[in-house]
Amino acid sequence: MTQDYFRKTAAEALRAQNTSEQGLSAQEAAQRLQTYGKNKLSEGKKKSIVRIFAEQFRDLMVCILMIAAIISACSGNVESTIVIFVVLILNAVLGTVQYVKAEKSLESLKTMASPTAKVLRDGARVEIDSALVVPGDIVLLEAGDMVTADGRILENFSLKVNESSLTGESEGVDKQTDVIDAEQVALGDQKNMVFSGSLVTYGRASVLVTATGMHTELGKIAALMNQTQQRKTPLQESLDAFSAKLAIGILIICAGVFALSVFRTGMGILDSLMFAVALAVAAIPEALSSIVTIVLAMGTQKMARQNAIIKDLKAVESLGSVSVICSDKTGTLTQNKMTPQTLYADGQVIAKEQLELSNPVQRMLLKAALLASDATHDEDTGDSIGDPTEVALVMLGEQFGVIEEVYREQHPRLSELAFDSDRKRMSTLHDIDGVPTMFTKGAIDSLLNRSTHVLTSKGCVALTPQLREQIIRINTQMSEQGLRVLAFAYRELDADRPLELEDECSFTFLGLISMIDPPRPEAIQAVADAKRGGIKTVMITGDHKITATAIARQLGIFADGDIAVSGVELEQMTDAELDRQLPHISVYARVSPEHKIRIVHAWQRRGSIVSMTGDGVNDAPALKQADIGVAMGITGTEVSKDAASMILTDDNFATIVKAVVNGRSVYENIRNAIRFLLSGNTAGIFCVLYASLLALPVPFQPVHLLFINLLTDSLPAIAIGMEPARRGLLNRAPRDPKQPILNRALLCNIGWQGLLIAVVTMAAFYLGYQQHDAALASTMAFSTLTLARLFHGFNCRGEASIFRLKFSTNPYSNLAFAAGALLLLAVLFVPGLKQLFLVSPQFGISQLGIITALAVVPTLIIQTIKLIAEKR
Incomplete structure (x- = not known):
């Protein structure tokens, strides 16, 4: 049958299954299906974007900020209310864009790992992406392949398919081949069909594709992949649980602060509410979850560039x-570049260059090697298709002018028993000078135990214990040199008939071919x-x-x-x-x-x-x-x-080790980013609690803390997540997976470093409050806290001092600091922004110098401690 006939038959099948309109060709039907699928996916993506945007407002932190905006409006601070709502909307937009980008990134990784299909195009065997398969194609299936489209079996060589994705049954299904005609296809006969999503577990076959696109199991597989991507990682679940507990604890503390402010200090209800809201905004690490996701996503991208595609975060x-x-x-x-080294035949071990086709035993050994193989090699292009071991056998023949395709045309394959890992052998049947001859290749223990004779230059002789021992000894010597050894045998049958497993016995042993895979x-x-x-x-x-x-x-x-x-x-x-x-x-x-x-x-x-x-x-x-x-x-x-x-x-094994190093680096970067975010938030908590207990004016407006947490903090945290992997990561034992990320040592670091930043922040507050100017005090405290946290980003890049880490190794950290500093300067000195962020008119260049000097103090102390530790 011709390819055109197959395409015509496929089109009839499509019409019979109501998957295309009357008069459409197979290609047109496939295009309709693909267009339909793309439209459906596009619709789904639009709906998901709307849902994603709405979900940005379901967070507890967002609810607290909305309350802060309402309180600000009630207190007459309209500018602050506008800023909070603008930032919330901007944050939701950015979160949605980030999600869509992550989806596209994961989709590109899926494309890199997407299934391929071997098809016949214009009479030649080619390997294409599964998405390019169309009805009417002839797909060649082998053990290990995923069936990428529904199709009808044309030729079957012991095909067994796992259809658990359709039936739930894990047992493989034996497939049969029936006579194919247009009437049978049109009637939808399915007893010799394979289905998309199935797995070929044994044998091989050629299949006529009858359905692709949304009408196959690929749609279900894609849906399953999407479900997998939406699961949270254990680390994310752990951090979400931590954030939830922290939020509940902070809300309880806020309630206490509110009551304390009202009943003990006599502060008004609105002012007390502002205190409580400021504490909540300062304490909850709203950027934590998104930072972890970003660091993980960047880690997967880096690994992909280093040849390791991560399917699951x-x-x-x-x-x-x-x-x-x-x-x-x-x-x-x-x-994985097998090259023949030595051969054993007719009682001799010879180098591959010494092979002589005039020797009947050596010629028969080469014949078995080429005929009992499926690999092909193109001398012009150098391209090979097939198992590397079989490719090596084919190239051995080419060295002596024997082309596998020509040889196989002279002795066509009449039947076969495909390779099986349990049997450890493969057998094919050919007509050799009018005699049906079965050639078998496989492991030496698999063939030698089933052999009764040995082919020599003097003819077939009985396989005596002495000959058996000699063959085993030669195999051992080859193996001890790191060579892979294949054994070959043959058996003449009484008639041309389908091979059965019972035929693999009473072999005549031919010899051994050793190869090396350095x-x-x-x-x-x-x-x-x-x-x-x-x-x-x-x-x-x-x-x-x-x-x-x-x-x-x-x-x-x-x-x-x-x-x-x-x-x-x-x-x-x-x-x-x-x-x-x-x-x-x-x-x-x-x-x-x-x-x-x-x-x-x-x-x-x-x-x-x-x-x-x-x-x-x-x-x-x-x-x-x-x-x-x-x-x-x-x-x-x-x-x-x-x-x-x-x-x-x-x-490449080396890629696995690189991925392990990157995995360790990603975890370290996440820990460091968490230390940065929580130590900065701890500083804000200490400041608000201190001011509340001493009945001082609120040191920060909610809009101040919102600016710090969502803008100036996010940039250094992301930069910390991009810290390159250090050599020292392989000088330590693997991390205990049961150890919590927030262990005692990390919490202690967060506590004392947050206290340092809080001390200099309140010092700035007191300097601004000397003339009882609450606005200037708040501006000084806000500026110092922001700048101190930007400097602190350098401390959190790693355990070593900045002089050992070096500024040049992570330029993103320098850029994050510069961007944060510029944003702070804009807020402090640009007229419109000054009003929005409630900056005191009294704040000037001299105050900027003071807050800069104070803000750098915690970093100087932390870096000094690190330098002393390094010297010790």
């Missing part, structure tokens, strides 16, 4: 606590860095234990005293035995998916935060179980990407 928090990395070997710790140079350094940071790296691989151990030694994972365990040995261990030996096991070889989950469970029982890497279908359960599931972006299957919380676009 809470993964950023967990990364800083990772203490164990269970990593796959191929492509992650190694270069370690990544950067992975060796990354393993060392991880070890320095208290993180244990564990290699989990499907390779032979000897091969895996040799590579692990080169990488620095396996050291003297460490243990390597095979899957068989792991099965024989009880949980108690595994727990006892777990810290010493650095390599797991020949493991199954169940083994990987058990390994992750064992580490989690010890209280470790585990990162697990994987790229195959069978890795998905372990990726879900791990605290940080890491999928490979290049070689990874769509199943593994869907299960993971982080995707590596370069499949």
Whole structure:
């Protein structure tokens, strides 16, 4: 059948399912569906923007500010009322814009990790984005692929599909192939259909696409992704709970301050209310939640630029606590560039350059290598499609002028048994000189145990114990050199018929081909860095234990005293035995998916935060179980990407270590931003309480504190969140995830640093209040508090002194200080703003010098203490 016929058939199917109008082509129908989908998404986005804007006014802080505005209006201060409402609306607009930008940012990250599809276009196999698949395309499915569109099976090679997204059943569904004709498609026969959102767990097939866009399961998947993004992270939930408790406590204190002001000092009700509202505005860290979100979002963007796509924000928090990395070997710790090294055939070990096609055994070994593979390689462009091991076999043939496509056309594949991780082998059936011949490749233990003969230059001979021992010895020698070894065998069948699993026996052994996948140079350094940071790296691989151990030694994972365990040995261990030996096991070889989950469970029982890497279908359960599931972006299957919380676009172990460092840095930056915000708010609380207890005029108007908290404080806090990762982050042990972010040490720092700022602020207040000028006193206190908090931003960049951190390493901090200072100067000296912010007419240049001198004092004291600590 031609591609045009398939497209015509697909169009008939679309019309039969009422998904397109009469007379539309498949492409036009697809365009209608895509346009419809975009319109629906656009409508949803508009509604969400309105909801987001409205939700900005549901916050407790906003309610308090509205009360402050009403009180200001009642007291005749119209300007202050206008400023508060303008700032509230501006804050809501900015919050909405920030949310939309974050959504677009996450959407771009989703696009980077979006599924792809292999399709036939113009007779050629190409890989395209799943969004470009249209009805009438022929999609090629393999184990590990996500089905990206509804379609009807044309060719089926033992296809098994997990349709749990549709049916809820986790068991795979065996698919069958029926004769395809237009009448059958039009009737909507579904017994040989695959559906969007399903996962191919076994075999392969070619599928005619019959539906795309909003009429497939992709819409449901997108909805699920949106729901996932809207969840708050544990850190955000913790901070929200803290803010709520703080707000309740502050409201109780405000009520006490109000009562004290009215009954003890004889202050008027409106003035007392202003005192209480000023205290509430000063105390509640209204910018805290948004600052944390911004820092996390910036962290994910930075990681994306460094080839680590974070699918879930809470993964950023967990990364800083990772203490164990269970990593796959191929492509992650190694270069994933398999190159043949040596061959064993006819009782000889030869280098790849010594291969002679005139030797019948060597020629038969190469024939098996090319025919029992699916990879293709374009010599002109250098592009390869397929498993790296199979690509290496194809390139071996090209070195001797044997082109895989030509060879496969001469001996077309009649039937096959696809590779399976449990069987550890793959078989294909071909016509070789009129004889149906099955070629099989796989692990040596899988083939050698099923072989009865060996092909030699003298013909087929029985596989004696001596020959078996020789083959095993050669395999061991190759493996000890860090080489990956594939075994090949064949069997002649009595007739051309579909292959069955029972046929994989009575093989004639052909030989071995060894390959090397050299370690990544950067992975060796990354393993060392991880070890320095208290993180244990564990290699989990499907390779032979000897091969895996040799590579692990080169990488620095396996050291003297460490243990390597095979899957068989792991099965024989009880949980108690595994727990006892777990810290010493650095390599797991020949493991199954169940083994990987058990390994992750064992580490989690010890209280470790585990990162697990994987790229195959069978890795998905372990990726879900791990605290940080890491999928490979290049070689990874769509199943593994869907299960993971982080995707590596370069499949590089070093990227994981970079992400861990960034995770630690993000957490440190959030702690420092919290210290900055809460210490500044604590200073405001001390000042208002002091003035209330001593019956002094209110030191700050609500509009003053609003200006500080929402404008001048936000800029330094964001700048602190952009502090670069320091080398010292890997010189400490992983963070205990159970440790609260607001621990005793941090609270003590917040308290005494806030007290320092409060002392200089009230000193400025008294200097302005010498002539009983309450307006000048308030202006002096407001200016000093603002400037002192701007200086304090430099203190909160890290634990080290500013001289060690250096001003040049974080230019955003300098810009934030400059912007905050300019805003303060504008408020103090621009005529219109002076009235809005109730600035005293008596405030001038001399007062500016006084408040500058006072404001810098807390920073000088804090920096001096840090310098003394560094010298000690």
